[in-house]
Amino acid sequence: MTVELAPVSVPDFGLPLQKPSVPVHTYDLRCRETYARAGCDWVAVYADREHFSNIAYLCDFEPRFEEAILMLGPEDARVIITGNECVSFAQAMTRLSSFEVRLCQAMSLPGQDRSRAPSLLAVLKDIGIRAGQRIGLVGWKPPALEAGEDAGFFFPSVYVDALRRSAGDPLAVVDRTESLMHPEQGLRAIVDADQIAAFEWAASRATAAVWRIVTQVREGDSELEAAARMAYAGEPLSAHVMLASSDASGPVVGLRSPTARRLSRGDGVTTAVGYWGGLSARAGLISDGDDDFLKTASAYFKGLLTWYETVDIGIAGTEVFSRVSETLAQGGLASMLNPGHLCGHEEWVNTPIRPTGDYRLRSGMVFQVDIIPTPMPLGWALNCEDPVVLADAALRSEIATRHPDVMSRIDARRSFMSEALGVNLGPSILPLGQTPGCLAPFWLKSGHLLVKG
Structure with missing residues (x-):
């Protein structure tokens, strides 16, 4: 050569x-397939300014300045939990046929109002998560098992703790990131x-x-x-x-x-x-x-x-x-x-x-x-x-x-x-x-x- x-x-x-758009029904199908692959009662998809791609792929919303969690649950439940600044943004930008947006002010920037909805645990209970249910986490990357590291989650521990308390058993919270990000079979x-x-x-x-x-x-x-x-x-x-x-x-x-x-x-x-x-x-x-x-x-x-x-x-x-x-x-x-x-x-x-x-x-x-x-x-x-x-x-x-x-x-x-x-x-x-x-x-x-x- x-x-x-x-x-x-x-x-x-x-x-x-003009940027071509992805149809709403495609986002609906992506959420359903992610939920089906996880094999859990609920799926929690984490996002922040740096790690937004999984949530954007699923609903076309991505948080700015703060964090968000997309909860996928039974009967096509789709709930975006986010902070003060992104509630209205999520309502305007999300491309799903049906969804809810819930405020959790713990996800807001420091010093902002926390008086209305400070507790993620309360929000999770309110949307229907109960003890005995199994929750699959989609973090920003799969656990680094090849390096022999402890199989933790690339998902902030403060939110993992709340999800574990909601499920009533730490072992009921499992990683499902590869359902989206596996190098060949990921969605x-x-x-x-x-x-x-x-x-x-x-x-x-x-x-x-x-x-x-x-x-x-x-x-x-x-x-x-x-x-x-x-x-x-x-x-x-x-x-x-x-x-x-x-x-x-x-x-x-x-x-x-x-x-x-x-x-x-x-x-x-x-x-x-x-x-x-x-x-x-x-x-x-x-x-x-x-x-x-x-x-x-x-x-x-x-x-x-x-x-x-x-x-x-x-x-x-x-x-x-x-x-x-x-x-x-x-x-x-x-x-x-x-x-x-x-x-x-x-x-x-x-x-x-x-x-x-x-x-x-x-x-x-x-x-x-x-x-x-x-x-x-x-x-x-x-x-x-x-x-x-x-x-x-x-x-x-x-x-x-x-x-x-x-x-x-x-x-x-x-x-x-x-x-x-x-x-x-x-x-x-x-x-x-x-x-x-x-x-x-x-x-x-x-x-x-x-x-x-």
């Missing part, structure tokens, strides 16, 4: 303005055509924002000025906006927010923008050429090509992991984290792409092509992250029927990757972003991309 740096014009695939691991269309809206806009930074950045920009070139329009964020740089005196810290530091020729630079359903990241040099860097970037790009040309419906996640790792190793590189993971409202749901484990890739999985190369010399940065979805013929047909504009953009991106970048894509891989596989190693020469020779 050979890689070249070549002039490539990235087409305008069209930027969607959120597979999404439908409407959710794919909504995520494509986010991915299109996030990737376009990052590409505006890459193509418009100038030597002498501050990091803040460079980040402002993304032209943020207020889309809901899945992660804080990242932009960081460094010269050879230190590392490029990828998770850092932008500062007033000025970009100089030869600096390494990285940026990432993530919206609900799609994150994009790019990293390279503030330069128009560097032979040593190009050699490393080419080795990294071969790893990306291996990912795109290996991934398919039914393949084992271990095989993707090993093939990408082997290709990167030929260039002296490795992937810092798993080379690819499921994404949703948050950047990382879970991943079937692991060195061990019996997990298969399935139709309807939305993936972040997330290969962070390591090691990197001081002052260097490389990254090229994009979202894609795997879709069999039936799902592709449904997307085309329900969302023809979305499928038209996807088809155009597939043609671009094949014809301009030389990527041999299988029919099941649908690129969701505006710059799929576009790696410009030199940001002052962003019209030149790495391509398969």
Whole structure:
């Protein structure tokens, strides 16, 4: 496999303005399926500002400033319990055919009124939870059993304690997070055509924002000025906006927010923008050429090509992991984290792409092509992250029927990757972003991309 740096014009695939919506009946079905899978009398789904994705997936509400718990119970009971500021927000935003919103002021910010409904225990009793019932918890991630840690809950203990007291037996409260977040069988691991269309809206806009930074950045920009070139329009964020740089005196810290530091020729630079359903990241040099860097970037790009040309419906996640790792190793590189993971409202749901484990890739999985190369010399940065979805013929047909504009953009991106970048894509891989596989190693020469020779 050979890689070249070549002039490539990235087409305008069209930027969607109106976000496609997921129907109310779909949210109803998600709640019913979550309840059925849990096998409990009640299911409690926790959410806060950082860990909102499970509740958003189930009802399209996500708390702001405070916490919330969605209780799913007998006879389609759906109760959102939240604090002072989010009661009216939940009433306005929740997309379920029937639901209640209950105030629990313990979930409010410190110093706010606690005089009306301070006790979660009282709210739980009032909605019908009784001693002897079994409660399944959906926290923000499954217990870390692989590490040999105690099988606790990723769910605040103050709320777990209240749920245990309501059930009358600590052992009646059990973890059911994997019913949503298992890397292959979790309900959120597979999404439908409407959710794919909504995520494509986010991915299109996030990737376009990052590409505006890459193509418009100038030597002498501050990091803040460079980040402002993304032209943020207020889309809901899945992660804080990242932009960081460094010269050879230190590392490029990828998770850092932008500062007033000025970009100089030869600096390494990285940026990432993530919206609900799609994150994009790019990293390279503030330069128009560097032979040593190009050699490393080419080795990294071969790893990306291996990912795109290996991934398919039914393949084992271990095989993707090993093939990408082997290709990167030929260039002296490795992937810092798993080379690819499921994404949703948050950047990382879970991943079937692991060195061990019996997990298969399935139709309807939305993936972040997330290969962070390591090691990197001081002052260097490389990254090229994009979202894609795997879709069999039936799902592709449904997307085309329900969302023809979305499928038209996807088809155009597939043609671009094949014809301009030389990527041999299988029919099941649908690129969701505006710059799929576009790696410009030199940001002052962003019209030149790495391509398969």
